[in-house]
Amino acid sequence: MSNLNQDVSLEQEIQAADNKNKVWKWLFISSAAFMISWILFPIYLLIVSALSSAEVVNGWPKAFVPEFDMETLQFFMNYYGVLGALKNSLIAAVFTMVISIGLGTPAGYALARFEFRGKETFRMMILLTRAFPMPLLALPLAVIFINVGLDDTLFGLSLVHAALALPFAVLITSSLFLGIPVELEEAAWVLGCNRWQAFMKVVMPLALPGLTASAVFAFVISWNEVFAAAVLTINNQTLTAFLVQSLSSSPAEVKFAGGLILIMPAILFLFVVRKYLFSMWGIANR
Amino acid sequence: MTTISIENVKKSFGDAHILKSVSLDIKHQEFTVLLGPSGCGKSTLLRIIAGLETQDTGVIKIGDRTVSHLPPKERNVAMVFQNYAVFPHMTVFENIAFGLRMKKAPEQKIKENVERTATLMHIDHLLHRYSGQLSGGQRQRVAVARALAVEPDVLLMDEPLSNLDALLRLQMRAELKAVLEASKTTTVYVTHDQVEAMSLADRIAVMNAGRIDQYDLPDEIYNNPATEYVGSFIGNPPMNFISPTFQRGDIPEGATQLGIRPEDFDVSTEAREDYWPITILTRERLGSHQQLSAELNGQLFRVNIANEIDVSSGNTLYLKPKDDKKRWYSESGKIIL
Ligand SMILES: Nc1ncnc2c1ncn2[C@@H]1O[C@H](COP(=O)(O)OP(=O)(O)O)[C@@H](O)[C@H]1O
Ligand SMILES: [Mg+2]
Numbered sequence A: 001m002s003n004l005n006q007d008v009s010l011e012q013e014i015q016a017a018d019n020k021n022k023v024w025k026w027l028f029i030s031s032a033a034f035m036i037s038w039i040l041f042p043i044y045l046l047i048v049s050a051l052s053s054a055e056v057v058n059g060w061p062k063a064f065v066p067e068f069d070m071e072t073l074q075f076f077m078n079y080y081g082v083l084g085a086l087k088n089s090l091i092a093a094v095f096t097m098v099i100s101i102g103l104g105t106p107a108g109y110a111l112a113r114f115e116f117r118g119k120e121t122f123r124m125m126i127l128l129t130r131a132f133p134m135p136l137l138a139l140p141l142a143v144i145f146i147n148v149g150l151d152d153t154l155f156g157l158s159l160v161h162a163a164l165a166l167p168f169a170v171l172i173t174s175s176l177f178l179g180i181p182v183e184l185e186e187a188a189w190v191l192g193c194n195r196w197q198a199f200m201k202v203v204m205p206l207a208l209p210g211l212t213a214s215a216v217f218a219f220v221i222s223w224n225e226v227f228a229a230a231v232l233t234i235n236n237q238t239l240t241a242f243l244v245q246s247l248s249s250s251p252a253e254v255k256f257a258g259g260l261i262l263i264m265p266a267i268l269f270l271f272v273v274r275k276y277l278f279s280m281w282g283i284a285n286r
Numbered sequence B: 001m002t003t004i005s006i007e008n009v010k011k012s013f014g015d016a017h018i019l020k021s022v023s024l025d026i027k028h029q030e031f032t033v034l035l036g037p038s039g040c041g042k043s044t045l046l047r048i049i050a051g052l053e054t055q056d057t058g059v060i061k062i063g064d065r066t067v068s069h070l071p072p073k074e075r076n077v078a079m080v081f082q083n084y085a086v087f088p089h090m091t092v093f094e095n096i097a098f099g100l101r102m103k104k105a106p107e108q109k110i111k112e113n114v115e116r117t118a119t120l121m122h123i124d125h126l127l128h129r130y131s132g133q134l135s136g137g138q139r140q141r142v143a144v145a146r147a148l149a150v151e152p153d154v155l156l157m158d159e160p161l162s163n164l165d166a167l168l169r170l171q172m173r174a175e176l177k178a179v180l181e182a183s184k185t186t187t188v189y190v191t192h193d194q195v196e197a198m199s200l201a202d203r204i205a206v207m208n209a210g211r212i213d214q215y216d217l218p219d220e221i222y223n224n225p226a227t228e229y230v231g232s233f234i235g236n237p238p239m240n241f242i243s244p245t246f247q248r249g250d251i252p253e254g255a256t257q258l259g260i261r262p263e264d265f266d267v268s269t270e271a272r273e274d275y276w277p278i279t280i281l282t283r284e285r286l287g288s289h290q291q292l293s294a295e296l297n298g299q300l301f302r303v304n305i306a307n308e309i310d311v312s313s314g315n316t317l318y319l320k321p322k323d324d325k326k327r328w329y330s331e332s333g334k335i336i337l
Helices: A002-050 A054-058 A071-078 A082-113 A119-131 A134-148 A154-178 A182-190 A195-224 A227-232 A239-246 A252-280 B042-050 B092-102 B107-120 B136-149 B166-183 B194-200 B218-223 B228-233
Strands: B004-013 B016-026 B031-035 B057-062 B077-080 B154-158 B186-191 B203-208 B211-216 B240-242 B255-260 B265-268 B276-285 B290-296 B299-305 B316-321 B327-330
Touching (some): A071 A252, A082 A239, A134 A227, A195 A252, A239 A252, B016 B042, B031 B042, B092 B136, B211 B228, B228 B255, B290 B316
Antiparallel strands (some): B265 B316, B276 B290
16 A cells, blocks of 8 residues: 555656656747747848848838849849958958968967966966957057058958957867877877877867868958958958948848848858867867 | 886976986886886886986987987887877778888888788778777777887887776787787886786886886796885785884894785694784685784784685684795885895
8 A cells, every 4th residue: 555655656756857847848948949039030030131122121011931032132232342342351351260270270289288387377368358349449450550551451451350360269279179189199209200290190180170160260250340340441341341331321121131241151151160169169069 | 129228317397206216227128017006107207218208317228229309209119008099080090000101111011011910909800990980999909009010119008908998908918918929029018007017017117106116027026025115015915014023033134124925924723933823803705715804913914814724803813924935124115135
């Protein structure tokens, strides 16, 4: 009899635990759904609006499915200066990528592999560079750039963008190298490599996916940056700077088209490298 | 002739003196085991031989070449790491071939050596796999094959078996012994496991906090521990150290401790002249013999006795250390000959 009672109470307990699990599951799913729509809904609106004709964009009710009217996009692409700005954005982003990976990789390697005086301070300083808001830096930088003749050049702008991207490049690559056991390098040294050969033959292939991801990250940082671009370039405007200035007076549908063009590369790149971004932040399965 | 000569090597990390003047002469084709507890500096010494660390002072010679300041790749050594360090982005074949490729060996020789060492280590059917597709034991085999493939002057191994489970470890130990005996490569092998050391070594160097206490044949290490430390590190249970105040007969000049192994007593159930009356604290049956913890005048020690002797805790038993097995140690823990 008492045995039976125990069974019943056990069952109740299991039931209760089950219910609790269900509540948690429901909470988890709904908050995940909320966060996803937080990100996706504006993007969705942007796409719908960019691919609709002017009447639909300005009219009400809004269409739920875009009518795939390419007119606005076409108009936007042919808008005077857009193509040039697009090219400038690309060039600046590639420069930024090269500079921040070129400088960030050795710095990250040093942080990961060497003990040196002031290492922790150095790590902090890297983060501190992000403590100064761009609006604060942009004007003094503009003055300096004018003095050294870097004003209104894509290279100058890339330097600023690289300064923004470098902290990430350094920290990401350093955690990347930390994740590669030092014994692999040591094994390579013993088997006949010098430091450089071991790096190229063993560390590099293993770090490459992560390095690519952090390169893309640098690219996106530059591509998306507005403020410095708007202040530091006049004739060589990047797409963001161009849009900020020329589109403030344009009709809504053209703004949407511009917005879409702006976010596409970022979304595409992040999509392509998402696996590596996850793995270098230690989220996903390795 | 590939000898290794280590002279007065010292190494500190910051304020910590990890190696305090180590000297060691390793003979041609001998298998030397560096044995000592974790943290005593074994790996550091091995890495100094490999060139992965640089000694603060001292000289390292391999053969008659002074290699003290050469980078690892110019020492013609090979190393097997505790975590195997198999390159994950290369196939087993490419892993084993790596050292030969770096030395620009001809393709034919690379193929021959890879196949020979892979067959030796029983991984010839795995040559096209990646390390992610291998078990721990198989990775271990790749690491050894990769080291042997370069035909090094000196083979260095840092606790190569310690990540394997117990059964696999025994099997690999036996295999390694056979393979290395056949290859006749001068080998330095690091372990903290005395059984591994006794079973593999031609000669054992027992390390104690950055020094080498004794470097000798395994039997010598066991029978004539040069220091109290060696006696109490080797043997299971280790050597007993007893203050000899109650010992009749002659005590050598300066001796403060008598060292005697648990199995080296004459045992009697009745009182006899020169026998110590000991009180048994615990008795454990171990199958082949029984092990006693016993006490005499407040001193604890262990005794192994034959199964036939019937005693239980609380009983008194009479023991006499065998004369030829007694070892005497001075105040500073050194053996008195
Ligand atoms: N690169 C290093 N920096 C600082 N301390 C180290 C370094 N390498 C080893 N040590 C210290 O030296 C001591 C001996 O290490 P090790 O030679 O690895 O010991 P074992 O291999 O005998 O366990 C340990 O206390 C360890 O913390
Ligand atoms: Mg060690």
